[in-house]
Amino acid sequence: MVDIEDLLRVEQRIKPDGERRWWEVLREDAAAFLEPLDRPLILDVGCGGGSGLGPGIRSRRGLHVGLDLDPDAARNPELDQFVRGSADRVPLRDGCVDLLVSGFVLEHLADPAAALREFARVLRPGGRALLWTANLLNYAIFVSRLTPTAFHNWMRHLAFPQVGKDNLGTRYRANTSAALARAVRGAGLEIEGTVRYGASAYHYFRFSKPLFTLAGLGSRVATGTPLQRLKGMLIVSCRKPAR
Numbered sequence: 001m002v003d004i005e006d007l008l009r010v011e012q013r014i015k016p017d018g019e020r021r022w023w024e025v026l027r028e029d030a031a032a033f034l035e036p037l038d039r040p041l042i043l044d045v046g047c048g049g050g051s052g053l054g055p056g057i058r059s060r061r062g063l064h065v066g067l068d069l070d071p072d073a074a075r076n077p078e079l080d081q082f083v084r085g086s087a088d089r090v091p092l093r094d095g096c097v098d099l100l101v102s103g104f105v106l107e108h109l110a111d112p113a114a115a116l117r118e119f120a121r122v123l124r125p126g127g128r129a130l131l132w133t134a135n136l137l138n139y140a141i142f143v144s145r146l147t148p149t150a151f152h153n154w155m156r157h158l159a160f161p162q163v164g165k166d167n168l169g170t171r172y173r174a175n176t177s178a179a180l181a182r183a184v185r186g187a188g189l190e191i192e193g194t195v196r197y198g199a200s201a202y203h204y205f206r207f208s209k210p211l212f213t214l215a216g217l218g219s220r221v222a223t224g225t226p227l228q229r230l231k232g233m234l235i236v237s238c239r240k241p242a243r
Contacts, residue, residue, distance in 0.1 A: 002207060002208065007206055007209060010209065010213055011202075011216060014213070014217055014219075016202060017199045018220075022196070022235055026132070026237070029130065030130060031057055033128055034098070037061075037098055039062045039063070040063075041062060041063050042062065042064045042099045042101070043090075043097045043100045044065070044066045044079070044101050045101070046087060047066030047073050047078070049072075049073065053101055053103075064081075065079065067091075068084065069085070087105055087109060087119075088114040090118045090121070095127075096122060096124065097123050097127055098127050099130070100127070101129070102119070103131070103133075104132070104133065106173075107133050107171065107172050108169065108170055110173065111173070112173050113174070116174075116183050116186070119189070125241065126239065128237065128239050128240075129237075132198070132235045132236070133174070133175060133180065134175055135176070135177075135230070135232055138230055138231060139201070140232060141175070144170060149166075153167055156204070159203060159206040176234075177195040181195050188240070188241070189239065190238060190240075190241055195236055197228045197229060198232065198235050199216070199219035199222075199223070199231050199233070202215035202216040
């Protein structure tokens with residue numbers, strides 16, 4: 001059995017994303033955006049058991065609402081309220097959400113453009129969305145596209161034995177930087193900066209310290225070079241126009 005704490009120490013030494021991990025950057029962005037707001041409404045689409053950003057924004061004033069098809073997501077400790085529903089039909093009124101976060105969702109959707117239009121609908125003018133999804137150009141994601149969902153789940157349970165549930169099937173309809181940017185802009189949202197890239201695929205090798213280390217080193221080498229376009233995550237920060 002591989003010692004997870006040992007792997008995390010390896011990760012800290014290698015720093016696959018450079019000095020700051022991509023989710024830490026997003027968490028800081030979210031906290032800075034929420035700071036001046038009085039009672040913000042935060043919506044986590046596909047909240048599952050936890051978004052990864054929640055610990056950094058959970059203590060902010062306001063309401064943290066989670067949306068997921070899985071009723072067990074209601075046990076997510078980061079949430080104030082849970083709503084069962086799908087990303088392409090969000091059961092909230094227009095213009096009520098200040099900050100929307102959605103991670104590891106778009107790759108599963110048959111029509112991610114429809115979900116993004118829903119995100120734009122529920123955001124208030126000037127509201128922000130932080131989105132992250134798999135990058136189809138990454139070696140691990142490309143292989144996953146060519147293999148059945150049962151294989152994905154076998155690998156996932158091997159790497160994350162604490163996760164009891166199987167993952168949903170993946171479709172990868174908006175999982176290149178160009179396709180994701182096109183879908184986001186088509187929904188009427190403005191991308192802040194560019195589509196960014198983050199390391200993640202090395203975590204699927206948690207069952208083997210040598211493979212974990214090798215994959216992490218590959219991500220570190222790619223950071224800051226054109227090869228970063230091959231990293232595992234696509235990350236978008238976008239805003240609904242204030243007009």
